[in-house]
Amino acid sequence: METLLLWLFYISTLYAFIPGLISRMFGFRVFRRGKGEHEFALTFDDGPDPVYTPQLLDLLKKYNAKATFFVVGSNAEKNPDIIKRMYDEGHLIGIHNYVHKTNWLMRPGTVKKQILRTDKIIHKITGFNTHYYRPPWGIVNLFDFSRKNDIQIVLWSSMFGDWRYRLGADSLARRMLNKLAPGEIFLLHDCGSTLGANMDAPVHMMMALERVLQAAEEQGLRSIRIDDMIAQSGGAVAGSGSINRSRAAKPVKLSWFKKAVVFLWLLWEKIFHFVFQLKTTNKEDPIFHFRTRTYHGNPVDMRDGSRLEKGDQILELHFDNKKLFEIGSTSKSTVQLAIQMIRAVEKTLPELAQYIIKHPELGEIKALYGVSMINRGPEQFGFTVTDLPQGFFAKSSTAYLKLLMSVIHPAGQQRLKRHSEQLIPKLIVMPINLLLSRFAVSGSHRQITELDNEPTEPALEATISY
Template identity: 45%
Template sequence: MDKKLFVTMMLFIVIYMVIPWVLSRIFSLGVFRRGQAGHQEVAFTFDDGPDPVYTPLLLDMLKERGVRATFFVLGSKAEKHPELIERMHREGHLIGVHNYRHLSNWLMAPWTVERREVKRSADIVESITGVRPVHYRPPWGVLNLFDYRLTQWFTIVLWSVMVQDWRSHVGKTTMKSILLKRIQDGSIVLLHDSGDTIGADQDAPLYMLEALKDVIAELASRDYQFVRVDELKTKPSAAGAARRIVVTAWLMWERALIRLLRVKPIDHENTLLQLRVREYRGRSPLQLADGEEIKQGDQIAELHLDNYLLYELGKSSSSSVHLAIQLVRRTESLMPRIMQLIASDPAYKDVKGLYGISLIHRGTKQLGFTVLDLPKGVFSHVTRLYLRLLLSIIHPRGKDRLKEKSELLVPKIIAISRKELMNRYIA
């Protein structure tokens, strides 16, 4: 396998799969995994239904014992069994979304997950109950990088207690023992009311139901309250702490990626802009304002922002306007340095111009850049999602900034030819 292709594939796996797994499973970032202790509460949650055989039995048992629970349903099954969805709602249970089909988010494009799996399923449940679900649990608890975008509309719920109730051989006795040992105050318990998904045994829910009856009875004797996920008490400071950890993890990743790509700062005192030389791989030539053209195969100096510095500037800025002013001033001061570098450094002798993709492109025309639309397609969509996610992390107002004039937050190509750079910034 070609080395560049292998590195690209590894980068994709790390960015798209590994990072979100670490953030959600280890740091509980952007997800809800347990309630606050001190309230003697436990939330039972059930995935993969509704099932025409086992879900009615489960609902009967919960009703007899006065237990309200949370169901993360598959949209495809909700369509087939609307009467069960209606009954869940009528009997006071919380209904969340578990995709339209039981497929891993790692194996789907981000827009497929958002539109065809999550929002489509929410539409189905809302059409049955009149209430739109606002809680989401991905199959197997697996998130891809862009699933964090879903937090604009949904609370992503994982779990703190799991027993392999999808396996029949675990049996009632073992399930009961594990659940009573692991359940604590504030626990979110993962269970399944269907056994027809990949890796599950068809009759496994039967053993889960038998074990659960005894577990509920035992926990009730200990004065536990059985609540829905949205009724669990949460820590007030959790969001702020989670954001700090997200930022730290993200910036560590950014630094590692910069080293891997051999991106170098133009000025070690002002590291806002960084460069690396590579071939332009776009299919369509870039027509620049001064008449120059950058074609596929031409050498370019690719612009990168120092996101660590950007985050630090954001923290110290009193407003978005103040941050923008700082960025413009720093960029203006660096343009002559870039010109000198390209004119004198042998590594840049064949570079035809500067090239970058950024959400922060307003004001670049006055610096000599041509601003162009990204060609429509998969790359454009993924780039927009990535940069919006990055902006939500590094911007001082986080996700709130994305809600203001979001139509303006579109990534653009910014490029300036070598000739224009020399003419404009020559000493």
């Protein structure tokens, strides 16, 4: 039962929760706000609707406003004439899945089929493919991030609850006018048939929108398509390159909102630690958290000549994500990041050895165990580094750790781009006897001056186990 709960926790965290947080926190692989002096963007989800979308197109035409429509494929299939009109009148058409269903409840292959099917429908009607995608409810999963130049995920900076009819046109207009500013991406809906929406809600949306378009005209603002906003914000349109390709190697500066989301992320980690009863050697300044469990993987030959086999007891290590984030966000270079992480591990291994000696119930533990995204480094402490068996766990670990590395690494996306072939999660193990013989008595006095003088790659990329 515990194993099942653990896997469910892993899957939900890796597949949905963490990607959602990081897309919101850092805008990773998504476009959610533009730049400009006189432009904002109107985007419409869930349509086309045979009644309301033509009326909306009339309104946009009246004010010479361009918009982006993220269409549901099944609705587009039923209303090809409306899709053709959108295209002919100069609006951008994007994808909102074939059916309005969250990506959290679909396998990666199913999401891909939904996108491709909708794109084929749009191409059949207009003769052109689209590269713009908004997942329903803006919920991304782990594998959405693996779509590189073929798909640009587009979220929003402002939404208003316009799917509720009871909100009313006056209240909706006030909300929209308060957010009317250059660079804003408005999320609106031209169809009320989605679960949770009201069928007649677009009536009030269009009444409010006309007031906004009038105000925009008076203020010298104009609504443009998402691809135009991406281009003027300094990014490349999807299909020809990804936006914001480079990220300077400097400490991460967080707004109050991002700090709040980081807090929620770390709260999620605390829940994980509570559910699975993880322990640490230093509650004030933890580096590793750990728990005992039974090993279920392939045999591994370790540094002392012994072999870790299925059924052996292991101490599973989990790097403290708060510490990892602090190190990554304050490091000014990859070398500095590596030095801080090596020193943190160097400090903790003697503490861990003493902990095991003081707890006789851990006498059956055969090895330390973890999963790490690594090039070189743990071997100097006595770890054996080996490949993970091919499969879902290896693939999901790779995707998640690359995602996390792009956030905490000072070189960010540049690091991923230059050395993506090296960013592969590895299994690391150390026999307990080796840990005790090296670190239990006098601790580790290993010097890292050779790393201090190393101008290129860090010794330790990241150590995060699941």
